[in-house]
Amino acid sequence: MNPRPSIDELFSLGGSLARELPGFEPRPGQLEMARAVEAGFESGSHVLVEAGTGVGKSFAYLVPALRSGKRVVISTSTITLQQQLFRKDIPMVARALGLEPRVVLLKGRANYLCREKWERARGDLALVERPEISKLRRWANETITGDRSDVPFRLDSLLWERFDADGDDCIGEACAHFDDCFYYRRRRDAEAADIIVVNHAIFFIDAIAGGLLPAYDYAILDEAHTCEDIAMNVLTASLSRRSIDRTFRRLRRYFTLPTSLTAQVDERYRELGETLAGTGNELLRLDERPEIAGDLDRLRDALYHLENWIADNGASALTRPPRGDLEREMRISGAVKSLAAQAEVVDRLLAVDDDSIRWAQSSVHGSELHCTPFDAAPILRDLLFARTPCLLTSATLALGGDFSYVRARLGIDRAEELVADSPFDYREQARLFVAPPDLEPDDPDFVVRAYALLEEALAYSRGRAFVLCTSFRRANEFGERLRASGLHPVEVQRPRSGLDRDGLLRWFTETPGAVLVGTRTFWEGIDMPGERLSCVVIDRIPFAQPDHPVLEARVQALRERGEDAFARLQIPAATMLLKQGFGRLIRSRSDRGAVLVLDGRLQGKGYGKRMIAALPPATRIAHLDELQEFFQT
Ligand code: SF4
Structure with a gap:
């Protein structure tokens, strides 16, 4: 029997990967990463890898x-x-x-078709008359996955909600469909699987609350720069008009x-919204507004x-007779649970403790209230990183080779760390222009001066640009x-x-010389290789909103x-995002x-210089007209 080949052999020119994968070529960063990941698997330790664009990180961890x-x-x-995986x-x-x-x-679960809901809805005339229903029926009869993306x-979305497996x-x-339920079938497949691919939301819900994934030995978190935000979303309890409407919509399907x-719930929420709007603040911390406690109560x-009424009268309020006692009980307990969950959010919004930040956001579209943990790190340390060895990887994980920021944010005490350099020649392939130091985003003439630079750069690049803004207002200007x-x-x-994210990307791909002006959603997760995207313009250093209650509370605690x-907080977070924005440019x-970068603070301030040092090593240019020759060659 042949001995098991080493990682070095597998990734060599004559190795199995080269034989199987068309166009495979050995890359030092990829091999280094694969060695580090294999060592992590063998020792059961955490591994953090910042893998520059083009390293081929998925193969480096999959092998x-x-x-x-x-x-x-x-x-x-x-x-x-x-x-893709x-x-x-x-x-x-x-x-x-x-x-x-x-x-x-x-x-x-909401991605899968619920056979039970689908079957029940068949007799609903209001639905049957909708033209999409006959197309959906054809699909539902044939699908073997029940997956909405198919x-x-x-x-x-509201139509799909009527049939989803929520x-x-x-x-x-x-x-009656439990055995052939699309969602539960997939869960059972996962029980027997060697590799389970999920999104971060499922991963962190399982890590924090359990019950979704079978026991596993090792976790690989790719695109790990998003982990803190997604874990925070999972840990945040929220209440909004939308969440109440959704609960009522679902309850009315059965009761x-x-x-x-x-109407009483609606009225109480309306009063709460009015009190919030009356404060005149878009964002506020609830503990600074004690008058809101009465509305929440x-x-x-x-x-x-309402919860008590359903517990007492649910059986007679069912809109359709259940198939048996068990179904009746499940329907009533499900309804009670969903109302109790809303009430529990209110409890958390009313509680007084130092571990959470209770805050509200109001706009013309209504109000939302949130209870966000002060810090995700202790929770993730206890529930995840102290129990399960993980690889975290992304093109943006370290600051100048230092992983301490991401480790502190996520609660990872010890890890093997590696920066696997990109194989791209940034000095040759990329140019970086930073606006003069006296051009700062809050200057009254910022838009006029910054736009002049933008227009000049786009003339050289012949459009083919993303203009990444930190606000809709600036994007619009x-x-x-x-x-x-x-x-x-x-x-x-x-x-x-207007067009959604996918629609805008499609438009950009199909339109020669296009310029797409977007906000946060375009800063990351977009892979647009080739000439179509030749210029990335960043309106300002992407510092988090300074008056956001969560940031304010964290800043205050650090100062104390x-x-x-x-x-400690704002510069590293902004640098990570800046690296992400930069990373849209060179993909091959x-x-x-x-x-x-239209924000002159990037070269005028000391922190700006450190941020530049953390970016890929593009050639700096002092004058935009240097781009003329660059784009001609
Ligand atoms: S088991 Fe649940 S999700 Fe699956 S078909 Fe039945 S009701 Fe729907």
Whole structure:
């Protein structure tokens, strides 16, 4: 029997990967990363790898993961990467290694069709008359996955909600379809799988609350720069008009609810919204506004009344006869639970403790209230990193080779660390221009002066640009000026209208010389290799909103401990995001392009210089006209 090849042999020119993967070429950063990951699997330790763009990080972790013989969960933040791993990368690496791992892609339950709801809705005339229903029926009859992403036409979200496998509507083992339920079948497949691919939301819900994933030996968190935000979302309890409407919508599918009690909840929430709006603040901390506690108390009482009513009268209020006692009980307990969950959020908003920040956000679209943990690190340390060895990797994880920021934010005390350099020649492939130090984003003439730079740069790049803004207001200001100039085809991301993210990306791909002006959603997770994207413009250093209650509370706590909050928190977070924005530009060895930062603080302030040092080593240019020659060669 041949001895097991080493990682070095596998990644060599004559190795199995080169034989199986078309165009494979050894990359030092990839090999280094694969060695580090394999060592992590063998020792059961955490590994942090910042893998520069082009390192080929997925192969660098898949090879050690697949040949480890361990059950591995791979979590990513984007569906694009999950699908690429599941459909392409894992099968390729498995073939190269001569292995046949059982692999499952597990999505959140709302992605799957609920056979029970679908069957029940068949007789609903209001639904039957909708034109999409006959198309959906054809799909539902044929699908073997029940996965919404396989529906071959655009589907309204509220319509899909009527048939999705969401937990609030599920009657579990009381369901006649439990054995062939799309969602539970996938869960059972995961129980027997070697590799389970999930998104970060599922991963962190399971890590924090349990119950979604089977026991596993090692976790790989790709796109790990998003982990803190996603874990925070999972840990945050929220209440909004939308969440209450959604609860009522779901309850009304099964129960005839007493209007007097639902109206009471609506009225209490309306009063709460009015009190919040009356403060005149878009963002506020609830502990600074004690008058809100009274509104919250009354809202909680209204939720309790409805919850108690369903507990007492649910059986006679069911809109359709249940198939048996078990279904009746499950429906009533599910309804009670979903109202209790809303009341529990109110409890958390009313509680007084030092571990959470209770805050509210109001806008013309309504108010939302949130209870966010002060710090995710102690929770993640206890529930995840003290129990399960993990690899965390991303193109943006370290600051100048130092991982202490990400370790502190996530609660990882010890880890093997590696920066695997990108194989790209940034000095040759990329140019970086920073606005003069006296151009600062809060200057009254900022837009006029910054736009002049933007227009000049786009003339050299012939459009083909992303303009990444930190606010919709700024995106709109630049977008309007660009449109008025008529020099390039322009699309601007709008908060609640126009094309969505995918639509804008499609437009950009199909439109020669296009300029896309967008906000946060375009800063990361977009892979646009080739000439179509030759210029990335960044409007300002992406510091988090300074008056955001969560940031304010964290800054205050650090100051009370005598620490420099700006250096500890705000600069590292902004640098990470700046690196992400920069990272949209060079996606392959043949890409060339320029990054333009319109915020002069990047060269005028000491922290700005440290931020530049953390970016990929593009050639700095002092004058935009240097781009003329660059884009001509
Ligand atoms: S088990 Fe739950 S999710 Fe699955 S079909 Fe039945 S009710 Fe729907």
